[in-house]
Amino acid sequence: MTQAIIRDTIPGAYRxxxxxxxxxxxxxxxxxxxxxxxxxxxxxxxLTVALSVYAxxxxxxxxxxTTYTPRAEDTDTLADVEDGSVDFARHEDE
Known part of the structure; x- marks a missing residue:
């Protein structure tokens, strides 16, 4: 539930x-x-306080x-690149 709230609340430019x-x-x-x-x-x-708060x-x-990182099963781009089957021209239009 927390991830859904974060995903819907913080736009990409802000992140x-x-x-x-x-x-x-x-x-x-x-x-x-x-x-x-x-x-x-x-x-x-x-400085000790700043380091603690930063952590x-x-x-x-x-x-x-983590909320915005795709899961491995959601992406197959790396496999496409490794086997040479990716069409980069097609992806530029999307």
Missing amino acids: KAIYAGYAVLGVIIGAIQVGYASAELGQPTW FVGGAVGITA
Whole structure:
């Protein structure tokens, strides 16, 4: 039921922005943490909290991504590509 709600609520353009924003935020927070660690300054409390919240929110991002990922039995494109039977010109028109 939760997956149906997510699927019907979040448009593709928003999901793309969410995934990109989450990835960029992770790189920034991670880089800050590495900077503090390499300078041996000790990790500030705000950074510890930010890393914890980031990890927690990752669950929601993962559920959203999983909701929109097709199941293997729903797609046969990889098998078509591997055996050479895919017609790329046909797929461009769809």
